[in-house]
Amino acid sequence: MRVVIDADLCQGQGRCFSIAPSVFGFDELGNGVVLASGELSEGELELARLAVANCPEHAVGVVE
Amino acid sequence: MTIEKTPVADFATDFDHTDPAWVADPYPIWEDLRQRCPVAHTERYGGAWFPATHAGVTQIAKDTENFTSRTVIMNDGRPDELALPSPIGVAPPITSDPPFHQIARKLILPAFSPGAINPLEPQVRSLCRSLLDRLEGRDVVEASWEYARLIPPSVIRQMLGFPEADTDVFIDIVHTVTESVDLPMDERIAAFEPIEEYFVAQIEDHQANPRDDLTTFLLNAEIDGQKLAVEHVFGTMILILVAGIDTTWSAIGSSLWHLAKNPSDLERLVREPDLMPVAIEEFLRFYAPVTMARLVKHDMEYLGVAMKEYDWILLGFPAANRDPAAFPDADRFVIDRAENRHVAFGLGIHRCAGSNLARLELRVALEEFIARYPRFALADPDQVTWSQGQIRGPRRLPIRVG
Numbered sequence: 059m060r061v062v063i064d065a066d067l068c069q070g071q072g073r074c075f076s077i078a079p080s081v082f083g084f085d086e087l088g089n090g091v092v093l094a095s096g097e098l099s100e101g102e103l104e105l106a107r108l109a110v111a112n113c114p115e116h117a118v119g120v121v122e
Numbered sequence: 123m124t125i126e127k128t129p130v131a132d133f134a135t136d137f138d139h140t141d142p143a144w145v146a147d148p149y150p151i152w153e154d155l156r157q158r159c160p161v162a163h164t165e166r167y168g169g170a171w172f173p174a175t176h177a178g179v180t181q182i183a184k185d186t187e188n189f190t191s192r193t194v195i196m197n198d199g200r201p202d203e204l205a206l207p208s209p210i211g212v213a214p215p216i217t218s219d220p221p222f223h224q225i226a227r228k229l230i231l232p233a234f235s236p237g238a239i240n241p242l243e244p245q246v247r248s249l250c251r252s253l254l255d256r257l258e259g260r261d262v263v264e265a266s267w268e269y270a271r272l273i274p275p276s277v278i279r280q281m282l283g284f285p286e287a288d289t290d291v292f293i294d295i296v297h298t299v300t301e302s303v304d305l306p307m308d309e310r311i312a313a314f315e316p317i318e319e320y321f322v323a324q325i326e327d328h329q330a331n332p333r334d335d336l337t338t339f340l341l342n343a344e345i346d347g348q349k350l351a352v353e354h355v356f357g358t359m360i361l362i363l364v365a366g367i368d369t370t371w372s373a374i375g376s377s378l379w380h381l382a383k384n385p386s387d388l389e390r391l392v393r394e395p396d397l398m399p400v401a402i403e404e405f406l407r408f409y410a411p412v413t414m415a416r417l418v419k420h421d422m423e424y425l426g427v428a429m430k431e432y433d434w435i436l437l438g439f440p441a442a443n444r445d446p447a448a449f450p451d452a453d454r455f456v457i458d459r460a461e462n463r464h465v466a467f468g469l470g471i472h473r474c475a476g477s478n479l480a481r482l483e484l485r486v487a488l489e490e491f492i493a494r495y496p497r498f499a500l501a502d503p504d505q506v507t508w509s510q511g512q513i514r515g516p517r518r519l520p521i522r523v524g
């Protein structure tokens with residue numbers, strides 16, 4: 059499982075990095091970036107899923 | 123001058139967002155519209171459409187092919203091609219369309235990114251505390267006029283690096299700007315004169331004495347290797363004032379209004395301060411203060427209706443946030459709503475550039491108010507008044523704190 063942000067869809071709404079600060083960060087424009095590399099812990103995965111459900115732009119995904 | 127308007131009989135065919143019924147309580151109107159006709163129409167304002175659903179608002183917000191942002195405040199009269207500002211618009215990026223929009227937006231985003239905004243928390247907090255100190259000893263405080271209203275302009279004044287001694291002058295000037303957005307163009311220009319004078323003097327002072335603030339940031343910003351003209355810097359400052367002040371004031375005011383009326387939510391936040399970030403998103407969803415406008419670019423069938431070139435679209439992010447198709451229990455305020463894809467800050471390329479700042483101000487303003495007054499209630503519900511127009515929030519809000 060890993061997380062992705064579609065940079066074409068992300069508008070920097072900032073929900074992902076507020077909800078899951080260990081998984082997502084932001085760049086100098088305030089757009090979301092994925093910080094976590096490799097396998098996510100259970101807890102991180104749960105937060106990442108919450109980020110998916112809160113991104114108004116549908117830009118965050120959890121993929122196999 | 124206010125023109126007497128005929129009251130609205132049917133919002134589906136003759137809506138008016140300034141009608142007293144809409145101003146008092148728009149939510150049942152929107153729910154009724156969602157059930158009867160997903161897109162309402164009016165001949166007022168020269169012809170306008172209002173999609174009441176989350177799907178309709180989303181589709182239009184993301185569609186810059188068929189809609190333009192060249193004016194985002196719906197005013198009387200049908201706009202015509204000659205009177206319309208260019209696609210760059212008067213207040214880039216909010217009134218710009220692609221491709222210029224992206225350039226103007228990228229210019230200001232770094233100044234409002236979390237990296238730039240998060241460090242402001244201590245100064246926002248001490249500002250809120252000092253405003254509350256001024257209210258000390260009273261049993262009833264004016265939570266909108268004397269608290270919420272004063273926070274956003276004071277924060278922006280600090281960010282711009284304008285003198286602290288000018289705080290009151292600045293707040294007055296800003297008030298003229300934000301109150302003037304509904305005026306016809308010529309009156310607006312007249313209202314702007316004193317502001318322009320004050321701002322240009324500040325800009326010149328910053329040119330002579332650069333320092334670490336937003337004004338210097340804008341003066342150093344470049345498009346294609348060229349520094350911005352003073353008019354562009356001034357225009358951007360005006361946009362930040364217009365976009366960042368009444369909006370945030372309204373969000374803080376509505377949230378305090380809610381807590382004054384819902385003691386169980388207030389108790390919960392006092393008991394569980396960590397819930398605040400989640401609660402903030404629900405405040406933003408439930409009481410989203412900002413409705414925008416677009417213009418139709420050309421005649422077309424869209425969302426099942428026949429739109430004409432230069433018809434207005436009233437883009438109701440607050441209505442989208444109450445659509446049961448997008449939010450379970452949409453008309454219930456759920457303070458710990460975990461899944462909340464609300465659109466209070468808009469969607470797509472014009473997403474609120476100031477959202478990180480707005481969230482910071484809203485959170486700290488509520489945290490400090492609650493810390494000072496862990497129990498409070500409306501002093502007199504009949505004295506609460508709401509703004510009229512595209513920004514919705516309480517303007518008078520007497521709250522009993524003692």
Ligand code: HEM
Pocket residue numbers: 183191194215216217227361362363365366367369370373410411412413414415439466467468469471472473474475476477479480481
């Ligand atoms: C709770 C407070 C606020 C709300 C609800 C809000 C809402 C919005 C919305 C809905 C838009 C989209 C406009 C559109 O689609 O046409 C927008 C754009 C914008 N907002 Fe905010 N806003 C708030 C506070 C602020 C603050 C504090 C600032 C800056 C100091 C700000 C600056 C901007 C700017 C510059 C844009 C234009 C972005 C663009 O066109 O690319 N806003 N805001």
Ligand code: SF4
Pocket residue numbers: 063067068069070071072073074075088089090112113114115116117118
């Ligand atoms: S929540 Fe969505 S839009 Fe926002 S920064 Fe994250 S990915 Fe981007």
